[in-house]
Amino acid sequence: MPETLQTAATSQAQENPLLKPWLTPLETPPFSEIAPEHFLPAFERAFADHSAEVAAIEHDPATPDFANTITALERAGKLLSKVSAVFYDLVSAHSNPALLEIDKEVSLRMARHWNPIMMNAVLFGRIALLHENRATLPLTGEERRLLERTYTRFHRSGAGLDEAAKARMAEINERLAHIGTTFSHHLLGDEQAWFMELGEADREGLPDSFVAAAKAAAHERGMEGKAIMTLSRSFVEPFLKTSSRRDLREKVYRAFVARGDNGNDNDNNATILEILALREESAELLGFANFAAYRLEDSMAKTPQAVRSLLERVWKPARARAMADRDALQALAAEEGGNFALAPWDWRYYAEKLRQRRANFDDAAIKPYLALDHMIEAAFDCASRLFGLSFAERKDIPVWHPDVRVWEVKDAAGRHKALFYGDYFARPSKRSGAWMTSLRDQQKLDGDVSPLVINVCNFSKGADGEPSLLSPDDARTLFHEFGHGLHGMLSDVTYPSLSGTSVFTDFVELPSQLYEHWQEQPQVLQQFARHYQTGEPLPDDLLKRFLAARKFNQGFATVEFVSSALIDLEFHSQPAAAITDVRAFERAEMEKIGMPAEISLRHRPQQFGHIFSGDHYAAGYYSYMWSEVMDADAFGAFEEAGNIFDPAVAKRLHDDIYSSGGSRDPEDAYVAFRGREPEPDALLRRRGLLEPEAA
Structure with missing residues (x-):
């Protein structure tokens, strides 16, 4: 870097917009005033402030209690949260070479900042004392949950280790932060090039x-x-x-x-091997057999065996369906004169032809009816009918790119609830994929703080003033990310650590995947699927064909997902020393499960950002399917009520799932909503895999 963090801290601090009060509407980030050179001094100040706040808690002479320890920790680090949220939004959604260079240093400094906090023996002693005596403390349900989660977070970070183990854990965390960032930069580099x-x-x-x-x-x-x-x-x-x-x-x-696997400067193979070895070592330091066992202990699944059991249960019928479809696709190619064995780059092409033949439907026919603006309207309308929300576009909120739109969200009583930012179009400065994040989380610890929630997608932009037209998959993605957004916007908790999507990874996909169901409901499509040129509604015949075609090619879709989830689990379950060649490991695992040669992983290891750009989904990619068991079952509550907007069911959904954040155990939350545990076969029924599908 041209400047160290120390020297940068003394420059421009007086005029740094990240360090001044934001005099913008609703105290939103003033993006037009923020430049890359502002981040290093802002992080330096934020790290110093947070360290001082934590030291004050650590050295408090008073007997530890919930207020002076747990609540005090929740109040600490506000500036760091504020600066980090803006920085990581830009790094992901609108990066440039300067930001990416700063990201390398910030990721290292972030690890160096958090390591001594999360492994602080005195601080952990205060937390552990409260945790040990929790049954006698006069705590609310949310406070008990926060104490439990705080203790678990520190314990799993190594706070109880001896000094030598802590030192090694700190080294591992720093290195993982650096190479996780390297992995994502490599991937972006290959995509941009x-x-x-x-x-x-x-x-x-x-x-x-x-x-x-x-x-x-x-x-x-x-x-x-x-x-x-x-x-x-x-x-x-x-x-x-x-x-x-x-x-x-x-x-x-x-x-x-081949992204990340081209043998060039962006190659991720060596990076993956190092990540796996370091994760395994960190898990062993904490007393676990492997990283998967460590990761899954703090989840709904609890064990690798439980995950493998679910994935294998789904794999068998999915593979059987995919193999039958493969034979049909090969026959169709031969019928058209194709003298070749079906290859992975042929599957989607011939599947689309077969779908047109069997269901008389193709994506191109419905795309003119799925204009982006109409699908945004549909997502908003469903939220209004379910939860009483209203959305009004704001043109006065600063944004990071001209394409970003902002809406003010109000509740049924007309009270301000949140701001929602939509950043929908692909561009070279944005990493691939779709995600939800926030610039500020909801909390009520110090006043009623409203959230600033973001959805980022990579839809293709229409040219020459034409609207962006979505495929059915794109439209589903929009609803999926908006479901995550609702989880953040409807959050109604006191403590920041429990806000919105701060839940187990295998529960966090429930609100998003559940919301997808409304996108494909006939009454929603009849109202919002309108031809972008004529305004005509989606014809009934095309709607029926679309709905009939939904389960087509589900063998393929399930195989490409489950295979990725299985290889993620195996990467983090098998001894890292035994994995010396990522490509060879991938081939061996695919052969072991009988992966059809004509289908590839949804994410090959070298581009599997979910599990290697950071560890949030490491040994946790299965979470989408674990949550799908719940979402398929949960939507059944509306179907059983005979109304997909049933007020009583919607109220339970709001109270028990969307608004409660991480303030309660997810299993308890689900049972409170549904009245029972989820029925696993709902997933297979939804995907059309429970029984042979009629041709």
Whole structure:
């Protein structure tokens, strides 16, 4: 870095917008005033402030109690939270070389800041004393939950280890922070470096909406008058579905699955091996057999065996369905004169043809009815009908990119509830994928703090003023991320650590995946799926064909997901020393489970940011499916009520799931909502895998 954190701290601190009160509407970040050079001095101040706050708690001479220890910890670090939220939003959604360079140093400094706090023996002693005597303390339910989670967090961070083990744990954490950041930078680098120009002859089979989006992507890169392919999933999947140029499908597919695995400066293979070894060592220091055992102890699943049991239960019928579909696709290719064995870059193309034949439906037919603005309206309307929320767009809120939109959210009584930021379009400065995050979390510890919630997606932008048209998968993604957003916006807890999505990883996907169900309901589509040119509603016949086609190709979708979840589990269950070649390990695991050669992992290891860019989903990618067991079962409560907006069910959903954050045990929360534990076969029924699907 041209400046160290120390010297940077003395420069521009007086004028640093991150260190001054925000005189913006609702105290939102003044993005237009914030420059990369402001972050290092702001982090330095935030680290110092937080360390001083923690030291005051540690050295408090008073007998430890909930207020002077647990509540005090909750109040500490406000500036650090504020600066971090803005920084990581920009690094993910609108980065530049300066920010990425700063990210390397900040990730290291973040680990060095938190290690001595989370391993502080005196601080842990205060927490442990309260935890030991928790039965006699006059605590509310939320306070008991916070004490339990605080104790667990410190214990699992190594606060109870001896000094030598703590020192090694600190080294491991620092190194993991550095190479996790390296992994994500490598992935972004490969994605930014690749594009493929689409000449007139290269556009065979591509719908007009796709070509328009490809022109918009070229415009974004300063290539006026051209059309390009990028490696955004929102580009790759529709291209593989519709392009009749098999040679180009292969080229795009190979580039997509090779991200982070090209033997160049962005190669992630060595990074993965080091991450696995360090995670295993950290788990062993804490007394666990492997990282998966460590990771899953603090989850709903509890053990690797429970996860493997669920995944294997789903794998068998999914693979059987996929193999039957493969034979049908191969026959269709041969029927059309294709003298080749079906390859992974062929599956989506022929699956789309087979779906047109069997269900008389293809994505291109419905896309004109799924304009982005209409689907945003639909997501808002469902939230209004379920939870009484209203949404009004605000043009006076500062944003990090001109494409970002902001809405003020109010409750049924008209009271301010949250701000919701939507950043929907792909661009080179944004990492791939879709996610929800926040610039500020809801809490009531010091006044009623309202949340600033963000949804980020990578949809293709319409060209020449045309609207962005979504595929059914894109529309589902929009509802999924908005479900996460509602989890943040509806949060109604006192303590920041329990706010919104601060729940177990295998519970956090329940509110998001459950919300997807409303996107595919006939009454929602009939109202909001309108042709972007004529305004005509979705024809009943097309709606019926769309609904009938939903379970088509579920064998493929389930296989590509479950295989990724299984390899994640195996990476973190098997001895790291036995994994010396990531590609060889991948091949061996896929052979072991009988992975169809025509289907690839949804995320190959070298681009598996969920589990290697950080550890939030490490040994936890299964969580989407664990949550799907609950979401499929949970939506059944509305179906049983005979009304997908039933007020009584919606109130339970609000009170027990969306608003309670991490303030209660997730199993208790689910049973309070549903009246019983989830029924596992609901997942198989939803995916059409419980019984053979009619042709």
